[in-house]
Amino acid sequence: MDIFAQQLVNGLVLGSIYALVALGYTMVYGILELINFAHGEVTMVGAMVALSVIGLLMGVAPELPGVVVVLAGILVAIPACMALAYTIEKIAYRPLRHAPRLAPLITAIGVSIILQNLAMLIWGRQYVSFPAILPSDKYALLGAQISLLQIVIVVLALLLMAGLWLLVERTRLGRAMRATAQSREVAELMGVNVDRVISATFVLGAAIAAIAGVMVSAYYGLAHYYMGFMLGLKAFSAAVLGGIGNLAGAMLGGLLLGVIEALGAGYIGDLTGGFLGSNYQDVFAFFVLIGVLVLRPSGLLGERVANRA
């Protein structure tokens, strides 16, 4: 088996999940210039809610096919995350709309800690495992092995990204979002209810995050109240890599970060003469984050972030 090809495949799968989560960071940043640190936790809640539903369904209707059960989990997780994000924005961020920028940022960190603790109270400190109810077919692809689940994750992620792209570029709501991102005041002057557009942005990002949360827990086979922290940081790094505030940037940054991380994990042993193992794969996200912040703070596709109107 070809390590390079295999890690490339793994990286793209992971990267498409990062990209989905990164979209939520970047959309909110684009409009509010707020780094919504609670977004990682929203993703975690998506995974946890879905797993609860899955567990429940397996108990009451064991004859249901696994795919249906997981789908049901996703369909409950999506509105749950949407409601959660709507509430967070309304309670925690909206009252600070005109406060200095540091205030909502600190609040975001606070919200994220609250959500972690609530999740710990509800779902416990233990890892929750994702039951093995999905088909585990595997295929050979260019010297690598790819599972059905991996294929589904990548395809679904790409479809979601395309859908979001269409929404933002082609619909009335999308146009209002882009206008609001450029000037809240002028958007209001066009008759846009900016508060509603901001809510919609949070809710949309959360719906995507819910799906990403289920994907990541299905992929790793487990979920944990703390999983949103690392996932969130990586997705945020991906958003920064692509150019925060830029949708295409978040997609590109996510995929790229996934690949960097996977290749890094595949070769870190060789590179360090066995000193570091693949369990160090998490550091790559931070190398990338620091590298981007030092070398090109506006990211790959971003414009001058510093002096936006």
Place this chain on the structure above:
Amino acid sequence: MTAPLLSVHDLKVAYGGIHAVRGIDFEVGRGELVCLIGANGAGKSSTLKGLMGLVAHEGIIEFDGERLHHQATHAIVARGLALVPEGRGIFGRLTVAENLDMGAYTRRDRAGIRADLGRAFELFPRLAERRVQLAGTLSGGEQQMLAIARALMGRPRLLLLDEPSMGLAPLMVRKIYETIADIASEGVTLLLVEQNARLALKVSQRAYVMESGAVTLSGACAELANDPQVRAAYLGE
């Protein structure tokens, strides 16, 4: 006599301790073109922002017989007021066509919107040529045209213009003012804010003169243009 379209009583706008507008009264009748002139910092823009609910304000604003009572800006826009802000407020990263679509945001009548888009392009052929271009790449004059065309896309009943001549070359200023006269002649009610009093007095029917947040003079433009005080202070004579 029918009630004026807009009547403002004791409007006050303050930013912290700075009293930008200190209780002014004015009216705009249906189909009228009224201007508000005054020097830098007189409080003209603050007045318009107060009307649009963009800044905190006190006083009574009646539009078409109903009070605009601390409504959100988007709700005021839905009532039929539109502001072309100072500095134009173009969405630079949206195309010209998308900017115009934003102007029609509150409307749902697709056929009417399409017809008005055609009219806007007739009024400003330059915009038609550049419809797929990002608005940020337009010249200042073209951006001003776009800002006016965009406001008209909402079919406002009262159009507020904040210094449409600002920063434009004389030729472009003339073009913009010809268009303002055209728009007025089509029956749109306009409230025009200008530092360039000569231009404003020429195109408008009535004028209010603002100084340090208060209205100090008002009347028909023809009369004000002959007022020695106005001539000395605003017409440079």
